[in-house]
Amino acid sequence: MGFLKPHTERIYALLRIMSGFMFTLHGMQKLFGMFGGVPAGAPAFIVYGAGGIEFVGGVLILLGLFASPAAFISSGTMAFAYFMGHVMPAQWNILPIVNKGELAALYCFVFLYIAAHGSGIWSVDAARRGAKS
Numbered sequence: 139m140g141f142l143k144p145h146t147e148r149i150y151a152l153l154r155i156m157s158g159f160m161f162t163l164h165g166m167q168k169l170f171g172m173f174g175g176v177p178a179g180a181p182a183f184i185v186y187g188a189g190g191i192e193f194v195g196g197v198l199i200l201l202g203l204f205a206s207p208a209a210f211i212s213s214g215t216m217a218f219a220y221f222m223g224h225v226m227p228a229q230w231n232i233l234p235i236v237n238k239g240e241l242a243a244l245y246c247f248v249f250l251y252i253a254a255h256g257s258g259i260w261s262v263d264a265a266r267r268g269a270k271s
Contacts, residue, residue: 151202151260157248158200161212165193191215199252202261206253213249216242 142149167173168180168189176185191212198208224239225232234240257263 147259150255150258153248154202154205154252154258155200155260157245157252158196158198158205160196161192161245162196162200165189165191165196169193188215188219199249202257202263205257205261205263206255209249209252213246213253216246216249220246 163173168176168185192215195208195212195215199205199212220234220239220242224234224237224242228237231237234243
């Protein structure tokens with residue numbers, strides 16, 4: 139798909155922005171009861187701990203402000219959520235299609251990639267680097 143190569147950085151920026159946006163929505167659901175409200179029976183550490191990471195991490199990733207550390211922490215949170223919320227309740231079934239953990243697994247690896255790649259273009263970090271030059 140050679141026609142996409144010239145747009146690699148813009149496509150990456152869209153991946154970072156949309157992933158951060160969607161992750162923020164999960165945090166807003168947990169913290170503020172939006173979009174269907176807090177999941178029933180969710181313990182406080184999920185609502186405030188994971189919800190806080192989802193909201194703050196999502197906003198930072200979306201804006202491209204300290205996106206690498208925010209994405210690294212978010213990736214770890216999703217890895218934890220995958221094993222604690224999907225693998226263990228499914229009698230240790232590791233397959234995401236079986237344990238319904240596709241979203242957590244996908245977020246984990248997308249955020250790991252963002253942590254490695256950095257903020258990229260269309261980000262506050264890029265604007266700050268440009269201002270320092």
